[in-house]
Amino acid sequence: MTDRYLILEDGSAYLGKAFGSLATTTGEIVVNSTMNGYQEIISNQIYHNQIIVFTQPSIGNTGLDHNSYESVLPSARGVIVREYENLAKDHYKRVSLDRYLTQHKIPGIYDVDTRQIQHHLHQFGNMKASIVDVADDHAFDQLHATVLTNQQVSQVATQAPYANPGEGDNVIVVDFGLKSGILRELSRRECNVTVVPWNYSSEQIMDLDPDGVILSTGPGNPLDLPDSVLKMILSIQSQVPVFAMGLGHELFAMANGAKVSKLKVEHHGSNHPIREIITNEIFFASQEQGYAVDSKSIDHSKLFITHIDLVNGTVQGLRHRENPAFSVQFSPDGAPGPHDSNGLFDDFMEMISRRRQNNGNRY
């Protein structure tokens, strides 16, 4: 196997072996500590322009499965793992991880000390990195010169609205770079879904006559999005039930006056216990966050804090006090698992049916 290097902005270099595409790429390097679900992780648009280091020592050994893609065109910039297996393919023996990464021009490196990388990043924070053939001065110069886009949402979110028809409630999903898991959960609940671009106005959304609106997950910094998004959220939340997650949660918080800041080290994993405050129950969820809502900035006359992360204390859930609108930082669709928080989609459906009964209109 070809030797390749992972080089970091601070000058460190790791020699490993290539798999997947042989492209040279640059992105922000992040660590994911989830043990399962490499397919869902790699195909999640939240990793746009990022190189993913798996602390799970071996990936590739269960192939890929057509039910588990989180996007059609993944936009991660690389996969780093201790050990890579190309033995198993999917149930139908069609696609291996190696083939998938090659198709989508995502390079992989294995046989590197991922624990060392994890320690390094934990100490020095997330930074730019490249996957290159030769770790010479030129490669580092290129890396330093590369400016990563801050227009991640518009790169991965849909540019035009599209329908995902169903026979139940009319749900509008505002796409900030959604993962398919959200649509999967809505399909399970027979929703008639329309996915709209992230820059749709509240008028455009309300013209579609929604029973409820979902603000999707997505990549990047919520502060890079224009204020018009916050205005849209403020307007929508006073009219229909809203369920926001991931980037959508951060925007929901900002629309209601809270501040969001970048974490020193991004947290990608499912190993942090999360406490639901109202019941004191502990559960786990798939978390993928580079930003967090600052709990001190929350106006308690507007929002409840509903969930907190017990390891780093970050706000994991919010609920509006006067409107049926709530948000979670984690991924409730459980792709990959845990599935503990899946019931939040049922709560959203109940909110929709309550609103319909209270208004006494339709059906």
Added chain:
Amino acid sequence: MAKLILDKMAMQRALTRITYEIVEKNKGVSNLVLIGIKTRGIFLAKRIADRLRQLENVDVPVGTLDITNYRDDVEHDSLSTDVKIANSEINFSIEGKRVILVDDVLYTGRTVRAALSAVMDIGRPSSINLAVLVDRGHRELPIRADFVGKNIPSSQKEKIKVYVSEIDDKDAVEIIK
């Protein structure tokens, strides 16, 4: 044959949602009192109070109401109010309060009608709202719930059974055909 409609988790989530909706509708918890209708309504009311304490750090008073002497199929006109409410425990004034009545299942509406009479005999609250875990339809009176955990369309031949772990061996809602 019993069919599970709500399991433990779904039941907890329903109560959680009702709690948020109570705060949402009342714009806070000031002046709020909870009154659980015997038997299972009492435990549900206490659970809602527990959630309000977690959320808002306040103790909302919880009373219990035995509506036996207010039933419309029982002769009770000769009894005094004191006798009629002897088996209820409401150790606080409801004068001017926002009362949330809590019951497990809303069916014909006759229990709630009786509970409304009982509450009115005890005092004059500023408002009365109704929270139920299950609304199964088939109302015989013009009564509706303000907060519903789950709507379960049912046939009148079926039975809805609510289990609460405080007195039953589990938390669940079952429909029995």
